Amino acid sequence: MKNHPRKPNPSVQIMGVLNCTPDSFYDGGRHNERQAALCYADEMVAQGVDIIDIGGESSRPGAQPVTVAEETARVVPVVDELHRLNPQLPISVDTCKPEVAAAALQAGAVMINDITGFAHPEMIQLLIDTGCQGVMMHMLGTPRTMQQNPQYREVVRDIYSFFEKRLTTLANAGVDLQKIIVDPGIGFGKSVQHNLILLRRLREFKRLGQRLLVGASRKSFIGKILDLPEDERLEGSLAVAMVGYLNGADVLRVHDVAATRRALTVAQAIVESI
Numbered sequence: 001m002k003n004h005p006r007k008p009n010p011s012v013q014i015m016g017v018l019n020c021t022p023d024s025f026y027d028g029g030r031h032n033e034r035q036a037a038l039c040y041a042d043e044m045v046a047q048g049v050d051i052i053d054i055g056g057e058s059s060r061p062g063a064q065p066v067t068v069a070e071e072t073a074r075v076v077p078v079v080d081e082l083h084r085l086n087p088q089l090p091i092s093v094d095t096c097k098p099e100v101a102a103a104a105l106q107a108g109a110v111m112i113n114d115i116t117g118f119a120h121p122e123m124i125q126l127l128i129d130t131g132c133q134g135v136m137m138h139m140l141g142t143p144r145t146m147q148q149n150p151q152y153r154e155v156v157r158d159i160y161s162f163f164e165k166r167l168t169t170l171a172n173a174g175v176d177l178q179k180i181i182v183d184p185g186i187g188f189g190k191s192v193q194h195n196l197i198l199l200r201r202l203r204e205f206k207r208l209g210q211r212l213l214v215g216a217s218r219k220s221f222i223g224k225i226l227d228l229p230e231d232e233r234l235e236g237s238l239a240v241a242m243v244g245y246l247n248g249a250d251v252l253r254v255h256d257v258a259a260t261r262r263a264l265t266v267a268q269a270i271v272e273s274i
Helices: 034-046 068-085 098-107 121-130 155-173 192-200 202-208 220-226 234-246 257-272
Strands: 013-019 051-055 091-094 111-114 133-137 180-183 211-214 251-254
Touching (some): 013 034, 034 068, 051 068, 068 091, 091 098, 098 111, 111 121, 133 155, 155 180, 155 192, 155 202, 192 202, 192 220, 192 234, 202 211, 211 234, 234 251, 234 257, 251 257
Parallel strands (some): 013 051, 013 251, 051 091, 111 133, 133 180, 180 211, 211 251
16 A cells, blocks of 8 residues: 655644735725724634734735835724734734834734745844744745846745745744744745746745745736636635645635635545545
8 A cells, every 4th residue: 555645734724814905916905994804804704714914015016115104004903903803813914014013913913924034133023022923934025026037046945045044043033933934935036937836845845844834815826827817816726725735834825715714624624534
């Protein structure tokens, strides 16, 4: 009898995206009013979300940065009220600004999702001082430049090396690495082929010893494969999420919580029957 490959993590979590922005690539403008954001959060809770990731600055290709004051005004009131209404719900703040992260943590967030990989020293200090969880993402360049012909010597090796160095920096500073999740940054300074290679070889990142997040929901590489706009990429997003699950992802960051939960339930039933 053949040996079966190592099973995926049975406790994989679904992180729901809540963009309180006017210009995010898929849902920009839908939830940038506080009540709309809270209603959508309620929907995700009912659909079985495990974590809600709240962002106030678009990181789509070509996006322009916003001020600390504007991002704080978009994010913190939503975090505060959502935490008050659902105190047991884990809330993540999607930001690379220490001031925004600090305010969101004080309002009830328990995780920082930083697309710059905690490049700012004050972000590292926040991780130490608060003991919160952190998602450390890889991005080549900035949102304004990242899709301008991204190049790697070898994409998996290069990103793996980035994480090794960043994790060493965090550990030397005193961060508890058990609370750090790594995200290879699908779509953040990667070509279609780079994204496909990363997803196919995702399990190699498990050797870092960290939990692993995949965030590929509705992204442009899916649209390029299918030749479809953002609002017609659900099936492609579900396919990517299930490949991520099968290849070792611990957290799936998605826009479509209910559909992902159903697909994941079926995939887990198949895997657990082996």
